[in-house]
Amino acid sequence: MVRVLIIEDEIIIARFIEQQLLSSFQCTTRIALSVNEALTAMPEMLPHLLLCDINLQETESGIELIARLRHDFAFEVIYITSYQNRGIIAQAASTNPANYIIKPVDEAQLFAGVQLVMNKILHHSAAGEKIMHPASLLNTTELSILQQIRDKKTTKEIAQSLFLSPYTIKNHRHNICRKLQLDEGNNALLKWVMQNSHLL
Template identity: 70%
Template sequence: MIRVLIIEDEIIIARFIELQLRKAFQCNTRIAISVNEAREAMAEMQPHLVLCDINLCDEVSGIELVTEFKSNYVFELIYITSYQNRSIIEQASATNPANYIIKPVDEAQLFAGVQLVITKMEQTKAGERVSLAEQFNNTELMILQLIRDQKTTKEIAQELHLSPYTIKNHRHNICRKLDLEEGNNALLKWVMQHQQQLG
């Protein structure tokens, strides 16, 4: 199920967006009405889709907040904002949003804007699953899923009835295929960024 984070400082608008999303799509939603709430929700929820207002009446704008998030997370982005001037739209475009919806937003406008993005996400996800299946064997895919579930090498070995040494070899091979360094939790970071593709 798609996880959607709504970053909007006006709670009535946020609740309207949430209600429309839940009515139209199969998704888990969460609302953040401040920058701090958004940072907390982003870390806990790891959303697939972020709907973000630009003017958050907070320490940073929605564009600045999204720029911060893009360096740590992978997600699709839709701005929902009353800003229509060219310079703001150009700034927003630099963060590569999937859509830009102008307020006041109605039910049909929201559905159309989100439907296009969700369809694209589902197509991408299906393609990436095929790509992962081509790239890794079944054991490696199971190991990646267990890493996503925060299992240690020892726990993965017990679950797959293999030795920890064998699991380490598999992890080494996975890192080589992904061109990752084996230190600094690089594989865990990769898994967290691509967890939706792992099923």
């Protein structure tokens, strides 16, 4: 079931969005009325989708909050806002939102905006997970191996560059998979590197 966090400082609007989501989609919801409530909810809920207002009446905007959350969590985001200014929309676009809905929001507009993102989450997305930062989990050699996997080097080429045996590299790969909680089959490590190359 898709987990949705609604970050909206106006409770009436938040409840309306929640009601529409629960009546139209297979999902669980939670409302955060402030930045602090959102920061608390993220690790507890690990939402797949955030519906976020831009103007949260705080020192931090919704865009700044989303940029901060992107560092530690994988999720899709839809901005729901009254801002139609091109500069604000461009700023929002820098956080790679899945959609941008202009207030006031009606049922049809909300359904259309969310439906496309729900399909993406259910079929193609890595949303709903905490991002594991390799630097905090792996040693220098393991990070170097990941970087070379990213650069499409073979085990033999990696071994030569690090002056190690291919057998030692295979052991390192096994340890990396264990630390990143990856299944060793089906090229799981290569897939992880391709999806998370920005972390290396």
